[in-house]
Amino acid sequence: xxxxxxxxxxxxxxxxxxxxxxxxxxxxxxxxxxxxxxxxxxxxxxxxxxxxxxxxxxxxxxxxxxxxxxxxxxxxxxxxxxxxxxxxxxxxxxxxxxxxxxxxxxxxxxxxxxxxxxxxxxxxxxxxxxxxxxxxxxxxxxxxxxxxxxxxxxxxxxxxxxxxxxxxxxxxxxxxxxxxxxxxxxxxxxxxxxxxxxxxxxxxxxxxxxxxxxxxx
Amino acid sequence: xxxxxxxxxxxxxxxxxxxxxxxxxxxxxxxxxxxxxxxxxxxxxxxxxxxxxxxxxxxxxxxxxxxxxxxxxxxxxxxxxxxxxxxxxxxxxxxxxxxxxxxxxxxxxxxxxxxxxxxxxxxxxxxxxxxxxxxxxxxxxxxxxxxxxxxxxxxxxxxxxxxxxxxxxxxxxxxxxxxxxxxxxxxxxxxxxxxxxxxxxxxxxxxxxxxxxxxxx
Numbered sequence: 143x144x145x146x147x148x149x150x151x152x153x154x155x156x157x158x159x160x161x162x163x164x165x166x167x168x169x170x171x172x173x174x175x176x177x178x179x180x181x182x183x184x185x186x187x188x189x190x191x192x193x194x195x196x197x198x199x200x201x202x203x204x205x206x207x208x209x210x211x212x213x214x215x216x217x218x219x220x221x222x223x224x225x226x227x228x229x230x231x232x233x234x235x236x237x238x239x240x241x242x243x244x245x246x247x248x249x250x251x252x253x254x255x256x257x258x259x260x261x262x263x264x265x266x267x268x269x270x271x272x273x274x275x276x277x278x279x280x281x282x283x284x285x286x287x288x289x290x291x292x293x294x295x296x297x298x299x300x301x302x303x304x305x306x307x308x309x310x311x312x313x314x315x316x317x318x319x320x321x322x323x324x325x326x327x328x329x330x331x332x333x334x335x336x337x338x339x340x341x342x343x344x345x346x347x348x349x350x351x352x353x354x355x356x357x358x359x
Numbered sequence: 360x361x362x363x364x365x366x367x368x369x370x371x372x373x374x375x376x377x378x379x380x381x382x383x384x385x386x387x388x389x390x391x392x393x394x395x396x397x398x399x400x401x402x403x404x405x406x407x408x409x410x411x412x413x414x415x416x417x418x419x420x421x422x423x424x425x426x427x428x429x430x431x432x433x434x435x436x437x438x439x440x441x442x443x444x445x446x447x448x449x450x451x452x453x454x455x456x457x458x459x460x461x462x463x464x465x466x467x468x469x470x471x472x473x474x475x476x477x478x479x480x481x482x483x484x485x486x487x488x489x490x491x492x493x494x495x496x497x498x499x500x501x502x503x504x505x506x507x508x509x510x511x512x513x514x515x516x517x518x519x520x521x522x523x524x525x526x527x528x529x530x531x532x533x534x535x536x537x538x539x540x541x542x543x544x545x546x547x548x549x550x551x552x553x554x555x556x557x558x559x560x561x562x563x564x565x566x567x568x569x570x571x572x573x574x575x576x
Contacts, residue, residue: 157566157570161559161562161563161566163565164559164561164566165546165562168544169546190546227565228569228572235564242459242462242466243460245463246458246460246462249459250460251544252544253560253561255561256564256565258564258568297564297567297571304468321567321568321570322567323560323563327385327468329386329406337567337574339563339566341558341560342381342469343467343469343540344469344472344473345377345381346558347470347475347514348378348473349377349378350514350540351445353374353554354514
C-alpha cells in the first residue's frame with residue numbers, strides 16, 4: 143500500500159509497473175549471464191508471469207520501446223531498464239531495528255544487486271549497539287539524526303517491533319528521511335511529503351490462505 | 360503477484376481486499392484492547408489509509424455489512440472478519456531455508472496472531488538441522504515429503520537462496536504443498552493448481568525509490 147501517488151506533473155508510473163520492471167531487469171541479467179543475447183517480449187513476459195501485452199504496455203509507458211515481433215537485444219534492454227530505474231545511482235539506506243529480521247535484510251543479496259546499500263543500522267539495545275553485521279555498524283538510535291543528515295540518507299527500512307514503529311517513524315521523518323520501507327505490522331502516520339511502502343508479511347499470508355481455502359472448497 | 364485467480368464459481372475477492380481486511384482485523388483487535396466499543400467506518404478507514412467508500416466496498420463484498428452512518432460494533436466486526444478470513448482455523452506451515460530470514464519469520468509475531476503456525480522448518484545444512492528455533496525444529500530437507508504428508512501441511516514459506524528456490528518449489532509441490540509464500544527473488548514455475556504469493560523485498564524497495572526520485576526531481 144502506498145501512502146500517496148506521485149503528484150508531480152510527470153506521467154505517473156504505478157508502483158506495480160516499477161516492480162515488474164525491476165523483476166525484468168533481474169531476469170535479464172540472469173539471461174545475460176547465461177549468454178542469451180536476444181529475447182522476445184513473449185518469452186520475457188512468460189518469465190515474469192504477465193501477459194506479453196502487459197509487458198509491452200509497461201515498457202511503452204516510458205516511450206522508449208514498443209517494437210513488436212523483433213525481439214529485444216538483452217544488453218540494450220538492461221541498459222534502458224537500468225536508466226529508468228536509476229540503478230547506477232547509489233542509494234544509501236538506514237535500517238532501524240537490528241533484530242533477526244534486520245540482520246536478515248542487511249544480508250539480503252537482492253538489495254545490493256540493485257546498487258542499494260544499507261550503510262548504517264540503528265537500535266536502542268545496548269547488546270546490539272557496536273556490533274558489525276556484514277560490514278554494517280549498528281549505531282545507537284540516539285545518533286540517528288546526526289548520521290542521517292551527515293550522510294544525506296533519504297531512505298530507511300523500519301523493522302522494529304510493532305509497539306515502537308510509529309515513534310521510530312516520527313524520528314526518521316524528523317531526521318530528514320523521505321521514504322520508509324516498513325516491515326512492522328503497523329500503519330504509519332507520516333506527513334504527506336514522506337512515502338511509505340508496507341511489506342506486510344502477515345497480510346500476504348492471509349491473502350494466500352484465502353485463495354487456497356476458496357479454491358479447495 | 361498472484362499465480363492465478365480463484366477460478367471457482369464463487370464471487371472473486373481480490374487479494375488486495377483480503378489484505379485490507381486482515382489489516383482491519385489487526386487494528387480492530389488493538390482498539391478492543393484499548394476498550395473502544397464502537398467505530399465509524401470513516402474512523403476505521405482512516406486507520407487503514409483507504410477511503411471510507413473503499414472500506415465499505417470491501418465489506419459489502421461479503422454481503423454481511425453495509426449499514427451507513429451507524430458505526431460498527433467492534434466485537435461483532437472482529438467476529439465477522441475472523442469468519443471471513445478463517446482465523447479460527449489453524450493453518451500449519453512448513454518453512455524451508457532456516458537462515459537468518461527463516462529464523463526471523465519463525466519469530467515473527469504477525470503470523471501467530473492470525474492463528475497461523477510454522478510447525479516445521481527444513482534445511483539441507485547439517486549445522487542447522489536439529490536446531491530448535493522458538494519451539495520449531497529444523498528438519499533435514501530429505502524428510503520434507505514424509506512430514507508434510509503426515510502433518511497434512513498445505514502451505515510453505517520459501518526463503519532459501521535464489522539458486523535453490525526453483526528446485527525447492529518442485530519438492531514442495533511434489534510433497535503436496537498447495538500454497539507457497541515466496542521470499543526468494545525468483546519467479547517460481549509451479550503447476551496451475553498451486554498458488555504462489557511473492558514477497559519481493561528488492562522490488563518493493565525499487566518501487567519506493569522510484570516514487571521518491573520522481574517526486575524529488
